[in-house]
Amino acid sequence: MSWNFPKFKASLHRRWEYLLPTGSVNETERIARKVVSESYLPKTQIPFLKIQHGKILLENANFRQALELLVRIPWVRDFRLNLGMFPFKKSFTFEGFENALRKSNILPEEWGLRFRSQVKGQNQWNSGNLQTLWESSIPLSSRIKTTELSALLVENEIILNLSLSGEPLNQRGNFIPLSKSAPIREDLARFIIQKMHHILPDPDGIFVPFAGTGTFVREAVDSILGIGFTHYTRNYLFQDMEEFPNTTWDFLKRKF
Template structure:
């Protein structure tokens, strides 16, 4: 690239991206917007790189809109968030009536700030409440504008795009945005073998874990978790996401790439500063002697599927290698593959809890098999009744040592939720809903 062109581009990036406030769209797992908003505001109120703007966050139906935010702060959200699915930088907003106006506005965008010839793009156009727009035609217009500025424009589900550009029309308002994540943020980078039974996504899992922490703090502000016991643990999603939360491990430390890093506007010095702060704040990189005893955590992943356990062991190896790949030795003593207490291959409903020797409070996230994973609805209802009875049995064991149980269970329908709640003996409970794969999931939080 010509030196003068490079200098001109740098000036534009400094002026239009880093010299003024931005607008961003944060995408969250369906139905879990309030908890994603909570995490977002926690990060923005405790930034590692403080911003000069007073940002405003608004929870909408399918996204969180953040106005008046600095690009550095958007980058920090991208690197730190556990609960978000995507972060999109808004690059145009304005009135748009007719195809000619759409083409004019899209041509007016300084695309060289966001894309280059090494990138592949996917285009998504959404037109609502406007008879004047046809999505296919608008996508063709946008494609013709961008095709000469990128390596290729791809379409379809199984493609390898660098990132995605979104053109959203509502009546006569056009919003154009670009994903800074590229691959969805729930793709942390450590997962190898996937379960054949559709595992819960990482962003969903983190939202549920954070919601549980809010729930228990209302009951017992000093509640401390000493044991993480995960029946139906599968490939370990709840275990990994809880570690990320408890030990303040930013997802960026797992070495996944973001589309932002390939964009002309990317500032590597800022990114590296935030990566350094992530290491400083992650308890995995603290000396063992500096970790208080209350930070010690006993993890038991329980699943009687050999395939699930084999995949979990692969993921543990990958996770530890990624964490330790920062020129610092990560101390994860409770995730020792040679530790026999980590994996329990018994049938949960037949376990003898006296042999587990739990000391201290338990946290039990439950995502039992349901739907096609187990068979008929009657089988599911019976399973949930048996799980409730098994938890009652466990609570008798923990009461002997003055320990309490915090947990939640995912229920695929009202019948399984109802039978579980009727049979569980608990001190406090709370129910909320989210949607996954078109299924309305009821989540029962409980404190025993």
């Protein structure tokens, strides 16, 4: 298979995915529709939203519009670029895939790929088969920074999405589930705090009687101070892309 992607341009309309914490889809949809209709950026063509289980799809949107939605929903778990749907035949291979991504200015030179797959529907293939196919085509990345390439195989077609985050957007520590506890991720904590602010705009205090209280305290303070993932001392993949709109990003950071 010959891999070839068009040159990535910030002005071109693409399809973007926003992965969300469990239970946040309905509220996020409401906010996302408001963002799309009341954008702070110059309007070119109005994008449209689709809602799927656990995520929001933004279609017909350029890079700047995608970044605005990302910044205005501070509990997004991952921000992805849809690379497309491809026929999955016997001759299918990932050979040349990574180089094609780099030539298109989507994958920066300093970033490598880690592969995650899922199989749905009637299929002779499983995730293990896809992992083997990937490892036989793509050498193990020696780069310090890596990001996730997700593959969804549905019968005879494979859908590929590239994480433009590198790691979960709000992650500031290693999330290690404990056998006798229920730690909570930063993004879910931020969403719950936003809901609590909506119910009680000016509370005297909040008692959180379960594990993960430390995360709630930190996220609550950050939400009061207006601190979000855009202020973390981290480099996200999308910031390393050649077409990254620095001026737009600085404007969005000041605005929110």
